[in-house]
Amino acid sequence: MKIGRYEVLDEIGHGAMGTVYRARDPLIERTVAIKTVQIAQLQHEGADTESRFLREAQSAGRLSHPNIVTIYDVGESDALAYIAMEYLPGATLRTLMDKGPMPIDLVIDTVTQMAEALAFAHQHGVIHRDIKPANVVVTGQSGRIKLTDFGIAHLSNSDHTHAGQMLGSPRYMSPEQAMGSEIDGRSDIFSLGAVLYEMLTARYAFDGDSLPTILYRVINETPVPAASLRSGISDRVSNLLLRMLHKNPAERPDARTLLDDLHALAQASPPDPTATPSSHRSRLHPALAYGIPLAVLLAIGIGMVVSEHPLDTPQPAVPAQLQPATSSPAPETTPVESIPVESATDTPDKDPSGATPIETDAYLAGLDSKRVKLRLKRTELLLEYTDQHPDVVQIDRQLELLQIERRRYLRQLESKQKN
Numbered sequence: 001m002k003i004g005r006y007e008v009l010d011e012i013g014h015g016a017m018g019t020v021y022r023a024r025d026p027l028i029e030r031t032v033a034i035k036t037v038q039i040a041q042l043q044h045e046g047a048d049t050e051s052r053f054l055r056e057a058q059s060a061g062r063l064s065h066p067n068i069v070t071i072y073d074v075g076e077s078d079a080l081a082y083i084a085m086e087y088l089p090g091a092t093l094r095t096l097m098d099k100g101p102m103p104i105d106l107v108i109d110t111v112t113q114m115a116e117a118l119a120f121a122h123q124h125g126v127i128h129r130d131i132k133p134a135n136v137v138v139t140g141q142s143g144r145i146k147l148t149d150f151g152i153a154h155l156s157n158s159d160h161t162h163a164g165q166m167l168g169s170p171r172y173m174s175p176e177q178a179m180g181s182e183i184d185g186r187s188d189i190f191s192l193g194a195v196l197y198e199m200l201t202a203r204y205a206f207d208g209d210s211l212p213t214i215l216y217r218v219i220n221e222t223p224v225p226a227a228s229l230r231s232g233i234s235d236r237v238s239n240l241l242l243r244m245l246h247k248n249p250a251e252r253p254d255a256r257t258l259l260d261d262l263h264a265l266a267q268a269s270p271p272d273p274t275a276t277p278s279s280h281r282s283r284l285h286p287a288l289a290y291g292i293p294l295a296v297l298l299a300i301g302i303g304m305v306v307s308e309h310p311l312d313t314p315q316p317a318v319p320a321q322l323q324p325a326t327s328s329p330a331p332e333t334t335p336v337e338s339i340p341v342e343s344a345t346d347t348p349d350k351d352p353s354g355a356t357p358i359e360t361d362a363y364l365a366g367l368d369s370k371r372v373k374l375r376l377k378r379t380e381l382l383l384e385y386t387d388q389h390p391d392v393v394q395i396d397r398q399l400e401l402l403q404i405e406r407r408r409y410l411r412q413l414e415s416k417q418k419n
Helices: 039-045 047-061 093-097 104-123 185-201 211-220 235-244 255-268 277-282 286-301 362-384 390-418
Strands: 006-015 018-025 030-038 071-077 080-086 136-139 144-147
Touching: 006 030, 030 039, 039 047, 039 080, 047 071, 047 080, 093 136, 093 185, 104 136, 104 144, 104 185, 104 255, 185 235, 185 255, 235 255, 362 390
Parallel strands: none
Antiparallel strands: 006 018, 018 030, 030 080, 071 080, 136 144
8 A cells, every 4th residue: 555655564543633653764765754634624624634644744843853753744645635744653651651651750850851852842933732641652762752733733823723722631631722712832831740740740730520510620620639649749839839830821931931940940959769779660561672673773773864973972861760671782784884983982891800802792883883884974064964863863863772772781791791
């Protein structure tokens, strides 16, 4: 089956707007996600539905940010309208949250990444309008957050108005959104506050047995204080949550202010005393458990098209609760090519004995071979694009995975040496 030029590999989900497929772009050998909807369905549901579908591509396509899904293409094929976007292996934040209250430091890290995405989107005139756990994907080894599904996103400078229409998910929508009033970026902040409350307490901020009950509580009631449901929530977190969930939009922080507050909060907060590294890992969904070595295999076994800068750039910190469990390294599946193990700017790794560089280990040499090739290619890309270009961002992530696998493998060698 083909959709446009894309070769469909398998179906990965259904939604209110249609079906999502994993597909391959044969022009650049890239795996993508294809969101499709029947054109007849769009026409049957009215012009607004069709414009919303196209606005998803228009909204997200203008945003290039590490915490926002990348839109590659939009078009029509036979009876389908489609949007081709970044394929995100992993699972939704909803899956992670269903396992119970999350460690507080992980909660702060997650909501900070979401705030990063919103601050960037709002700066470029895009309001998401449907912030909820199901629209957030946790990808890769370091728990990178990707905000997805701008299906009902609203362009601030659009000629279309949504006053009088209630779009979004009831438990997470803002009071002004629930009443069908005009909204701005602070509506997304309220929704993010509802997600934050649930991450901390494993309870909805606003719940009920019917839609009218939920909407009444969103508009009129303040949720039970999170600190009364869970110990260890600081006053600063509680106060920030109250501001985010304020009924009056003017009393909420904007995304940039919220981001500054979250960064200050992360620096001041001690580690969660009730959480252990093992409990952090136990909350991760299975896709993160087996997706990490798979991603490393892909980075090693497949010829990359895009790559890294020749000078080492700082890597984002990997939260302790998202560190991989130690496992045997994946077998090398490609021959080691005859290129230097280290670039001129790298510090040679020492043998576990602490004496000489490791130059004879085939698996390590394979990792380093790929790193060098990625760096060279990334340099070529940067001559033409910025470091925010989707291909550069993807290779930054691939290099991060290689670096993490490299460190893990060196630790394993050291452990074997000691034994």
